[in-house]
Amino acid sequence: MNNRKENTSLLIKGGHLIDPAARIDAPMDVLLKDGRVAEVAPPNKIKSADEKFDARGLIVAPGFIDLHVHLREPGQTYKETIATGTAAAAAGGFTSVCTMPNTVPVVDSVEWIEWLRQPERGAVVNVFGIAAATRASKGAALTDFRALHTAGAVAVTDDGKPILDDRIMREALILGGELNFPVVQHAEDTRMTENCSMHAGARSFRLGLRGMTAAAEASIVERDVQLAMQIPNARLHVAHLSTADALKSVRRGKRAKARVTFEVTPHHFTLTDEDMRDYDSNYKMNPPLRSASDLEAILAALADGTVDAIATDHAPHAAHEKEMEFERAAFGITGLETALALAITRLHREKRIPLARIVELFTAGPARCFDLRGRGSLVRGSVADVTIFDPKKKWTFDVAKSRSKSKNTPFDGWQLTGKVVATMVGGKIVYSA
């Protein structure tokens, strides 16, 4: 790569900076140089730069971080690749994504964690590997946490499945605690959800679909929070929390100062089980769309600061895995390109949650969950990952134009407000609208 280009400085000028970690919510110019934030100053104070980006009328934010993305590599490139998934991430304003290990084979070794980072993968944003918590995610024996941590894995999980066994979960939290390594739980008591394809409620009964009860999630979260409260330094991160009852457990853990964090997805704060029409499997994901009261509880937790992060659970699937009997269709929907707009539309415009809080949920919040140093803020010296968006721009999401390899989303054709204008990774523009 050309050295002169590497050293080019870029001045983001005229924008409104929201950097919750630095408690900034004001007009500011930001100078990026050598892949870092060189300076943040009030308008027109920074004079010289090789290039300028006109951010007038736009929000300038630290680069967004998605803690929960299925990039499907290695092994399932017909659904997504690191190249296509990160292109979708960039279009959605994400400068960093944490990729889930439920691939083929499962990412449960140092070799695979390193493989994810190789330049041949063609990533356009930062990819952080989450390693399997147990070998081949079979739930029987822990992986080598120490080696995986050293190799750069940011967390461990058996996502797609829970870590069900009490003893294994306890061991994972103990070992994770010693290494300061978060254990990410997909909270689902699968003994209670066999053959289930949506949330258990009036709607599932009416549709003749076996339902996953809220208790199947809440009971695992309750157990894990209890463990996290007992085990010194244990770090529990609850993935895609979706029920009011699970939220109660997490609140209790946080009050007791246990190191418990959690994420919620845009679809869980936007849709309920009543929204699915005519067995459309683009409404099928795990955890499923829940009841209206669960959604209300999640909205309250987003507003009051309890939720740590918004994560997409971007789960691409090929058409032939979705266009079929609802009960047999794959779980999961894509989400990278609609996350910010759904947050602005539902949380900011409808629920009046301040933009600064929303930015926090995409930046400082997730950075804290997985200790992503130098990210999630634009204080001087941080990595020059920047997301620039127009919070007022109205647009219609057209899945045909998605950069993801898969098109499984319930949001096709939705009119949304708030659009990413530019995404910068290490000081370079990787996406511009």
Add this chain to the structure above:
Amino acid sequence: MNPARGSLLGIEHLEASEILRILKFARRMNPDRPRPLLKGRRVLLLFYEASTRTRSSFEIAAKSMGAHTVLIQAIGSSIEKGESLLDTGYTVRAVGADIIVIRHPNAGAPYIMAQHIDVPVINAGDGLHEHPSQALLDAYTILRNKKAFKGLQIAIVGDIFHSRVARSACHLLSKFGVKIVLCGPPELVPDIASTLAPGVRVTRHIEDALRGTDVVMLLRVQKERLSGLNIDLPEYIARYQMTPARLKMAKKDAIVMHPGPIIRGLELTSEIADGAQARILEEVRLGVPTRMAILARAMGRMR
């Protein structure tokens, strides 16, 4: 794509007036006096699940109207080799199917089919969801015995949770103001069942369900579905089996219905099955003209 006109995917979204139109037409249908309304048409019977009565009933109905029928069963066909639902649909469409009658173990399968194939799709039972032709023939049976729906009360006893017959019956009868009492243990009749349609109520007590009822509909209880639940077979029989003594609690002229297959000694005794109040075989008999009406409607010939 919207389902083709004439499709019958469920009762829930069917207008009451349309239901009456089908029932009225069914009354004019008689398999012993064939009418060639479907002459030269091809009716594809796509059965992903074993079925005796529904399949033969549709087959006889189609043939008595002059249609050709082709039966495709999952076992021994390309379906067993892993062909997808939609590929099977495209194939039978290409072969020249004019109507697809589908029975499937997954709820909603007929919807998926109807959204992609441009011929009328008739739901012959989808998973736990709906069984519209059964609900229509049951409605026909009730009307033959009770003249009108107005003021009626029905008790549906048994495994409601796993019953597409119950769901369709509730939707249909609710549209005509029939009072519906669902009865059984919580594992088989969850409280949420009362949200199915207006006028539906849940009770655990057979006496409560039967008192003053005009119609008793019994549903099969599969032994294997009781296993793992808090209720065992002898207990179920003790609490819910229909016996002559229990039937006395219902109205004197109450009728007993059952979508079949019946298990004597389980959900009902032989005295009930063979008794004067039973309409179980009448239901089977009325299934044919009802399905003739459904098929005629599919081809726009229900006039």
